Amino acid sequence: MPASRVINFGPGPSALPQSVLEKATQGLLNFNETGIGIAEISHRSKEFVAFLSNIESLIRTQLDVPSTHSILFTQGGGTGQFSAVVLNLLARHRLLYPELTADERVMDYILTGSWSEKAFQEAGRLGGARVNVALDARKYSKDGVSFDNVPPHGEYAFSPAPAFIYYCENETVDGVQFSADPSAQTSFPFARLPRERSGLLPLVGDHSSSFMSRPIPHLGEHAVIFAGAQKNLGPAGLTVLIVRHDCLVDVDAAAKLGAAPVPLSLSYKTLADSKSLYNTPSMLPIYITGLVLERMQELGGLTYFEALNKKKAEKVYAAIRSGEERGVFQGKVQDGSGSWMNVVFNVLGDGAESRFLTGAEEAGMKGLKGHRSVGGIRVSLYNAITESDTDKLVGYMKNFVSEAGA
Ligand code: PLP
Numbered sequence: 492m493p494a495s496r497v498i499n500f501g502p503g504p505s506a507l508p509q510s511v512l513e514k515a516t517q518g519l520l521n522f523n524e525t526g527i528g529i530a531e532i533s534h535r536s537k538e539f540v541a542f543l544s545n546i547e548s549l550i551r552t553q554l555d556v557p558s559t560h561s562i563l564f565t566q567g568g569g570t571g572q573f574s575a576v577v578l579n580l581l582a583r584h585r586l587l588y589p590e591l592t593a594d595e596r597v598m599d600y601i602l603t604g605s606w607s608e609k610a611f612q613e614a615g616r617l618g619g620a621r622v623n624v625a626l627d628a629r630k631y632s633k634d635g636v637s638f639d640n641v642p643p644h645g646e647y648a649f650s651p652a653p654a655f656i657y658y659c660e661n662e663t664v665d666g667v668q669f670s671a672d673p674s675a676q677t678s679f680p681f682a683r684l685p686r687e688r689s690g691l692l693p694l695v696g697d698h699s700s701s702f703m704s705r706p707i708p709h710l711g712e713h714a715v716i717f718a719g720a721q722k723n724l725g726p727a728g729l730t731v732l733i734v735r736h737d738c739l740v741d742v743d744a745a746a747k748l749g750a751a752p753v754p755l756s757l758s759y760k761t762l763a764d765s766k767s768l769y770n771t772p773s774m775l776p777i778y779i780t781g782l783v784l785e786r787m788q789e790l791g792g793l794t795y796f797e798a799l800n801k802k803k804a805e806k807v808y809a810a811i812r813s814g815e816e817r818g819v820f821q822g823k824v825q826d827g828s829g830s831w832m833n834v835v836f837n838v839l840g841d842g843a844e845s846r847f848l849t850g851a852e853e854a855g856m857k858g859l860k861g862h863r864s865v866g867g868i869r870v871s872l873y874n875a876i877t878e879s880d881t882d883k884l885v886g887y888m889k890n891f892v893s894e895a896g897a
Contacts (some may be wrong), residue, residue, distance in 0.1 A: 498880045499857025502663055502833060503722045506875040511782045518778055529778040534771050542781055543767065549784035553792040556733055557711045558793045563732040563759065564767040564777065570608070570698040572717040573613040573731060575757040576657065576695050580714065581595065581619045582745035582753055583738055584654035584693075589748045596620035599653040603628045603669075604638040604662025605864060606697060611657070619751050625649045625656065630669070633825065638665040640825040643676035651684050655693040655714060656684060661701035663722075664862040666835030666869065671705055671801075676829040681709050691737065698834050702731065703787065704874060705797035714738045715759075716756075720766065722832070723874045725780030728773035732759065739763045787874070796874050803872045803881040804831040810888040811836045819843075819895045820888075823867060834870040835861060840895070844868065847891055854887055 499506040515529075523538050524527040532539055549563045556562060565571070571747065577598065584596055598620050602612040614622050629635070631642040649656065662666040667709075670677040684692055695715045698707065702718035710716070714735050721727035739760040742753035755761045761769050787796065808829060814820030821837045824830070838844040849870065851859050862868035870884065 496729040497855045497857050499858050500856060500870050502869060502871040505722055505871055505873050508786060511786055514782055515779050530775050534768060536776055544693050546781045546784060549788055554707060559711060560733050560735050561763045563734060563762045564772055565730045565732060565762055566773055567729060568719045568730055569697055574617060576715055577614050577617045578751060578753040578757060579759050580655040582742045583740045583748045585745045585750035586740055593619060594621055597623050597650040597653045599625040599650050599656040601626045601658040603641055604659060604665035604667050606662055607659035618656055623650050638662060638667055639823055641667055641669055641677040644680045644683060647680055647683055651685055655695050657695045658794050661830050661832050663700040663833050664865060666824050666830045666833045668830035670827060673708060675827060683889040694837040701792050704800050704832060706793050720776055720780050724783055726776040728776035729780055734759050800831050803878060804834060806881055806885050807834045807870055810885045814892045817892050819892045832872055835867055837867045840868050851887060856884055
């Protein structure tokens with residue numbers, strides 16, 4: 492092991508708190524005084540079952556998840572949910588409206604970045620319904636082709652009665668996020684969404700890269716929220732789902748009415764009925780996630796992390812703005828759309844980006860290279876990144892600007 496750990500600004504898998512990792516090594520040897528390590532013990536042991544149930548309450552309390560929703564744990568990541576959402580919600584729609592043809596069933600997708608676009612492509616692959624683009628943010632971008640904004644509320648074109656409406660809360664690659672301020676034009680357009688006859692919203696949110704970083708507006712109105720653990724919560728291998736009870740449907744009954752068959756390991760009802768133990772869960776990621784959630788609770792939960800994450804992001808955006816004034820940096824995202832979790836910018840000038848990255852590494856900061864599809868710099872500021880980690884980066888950015896401008 493290196494003598495000291497570097498600051499990891501990577502986009503995921505990403506940094507975890509050192510204190511949690513140290514505690515986790517103990518759990519690898521002896522989980523909760525059972526004398527058996529967490530990677531060795533049965534997932535049906537009473538100690539593990541109790542641990543999993545405690546994780547559920549830690550999430551429920553901190554995020555304020557109402558009793559109308561189940562919290563489920565599964566595998567397969569966000570990508571697995573791109574498929575599971577389509578299969579489960581089209582099965583639900585079939586049970587509700589068996590008479591509709593495939594052309595009359597519509598899935599509405601809001602495209603604000605690469606991840607929502609991937610989910611949209613998967614929906615098209617799976618078929619079973621028409622896919623409607625309720626909004627493509629590229630139309631409102633500065634260059635006409637990039638995802639660099641969350642368009643204002645006026646631009647959405649929802650179907651009158653979609654089987655579901657899909658969005659990605661934080662676009663990890665493009666650095667675009669819906670605003671946390673409900674009065675902002677770039678907040679999520681809750682008031683404009685088409686409701687079902689029952690008054691419910693068939694709303695699905697990918698919260699993979701912002702989950703547990705701040706409260707989720709209108710959480711109780713969502714049909715499904717999903718998130719891979721590997722940003723704010725723990726190692727890759729665990730996916731957390733928050734599913735409203737009317738979306739826990741009998742997929743076999745839907746298949747008898749003509750819906751696509753759903754693998755049982757992807758069925759939300761199967762997961763809920765088995766208390767997330769239908770098959771062997773990813774125990775080590777679950778364990779580390781539990782330790783992270785306990786630490787979050789001790790620190791003050793989402794009230795603490797929301798304030799901290801806002802402050803961290805503001806500091807980095809301010810450093811980008813001062814670099815812009817000197818012609819050294821260029822922010823990539825339009826005003827009001829910038830993510831708190833993944834801040835993206837370019838370093839201007841020949842070879843300047845690689846000088847920036849090399850200098851950062853020499854100063855003990857890694858993971859800053861932008862996604863291969865978009866390039867530039869990406870600073871990921873998940874919960875494990877402290878304010879002093881952020882200050883160190885900001886100090887480095889300021890020095891870089893003065894040296895480049897000198
Ligand atoms: N959605 C978002 C917003 C992501 O950031 C990612 C991965 O980074 C995914 C989905 C895909 O997640 P996974 O790699 O766990 O399948």
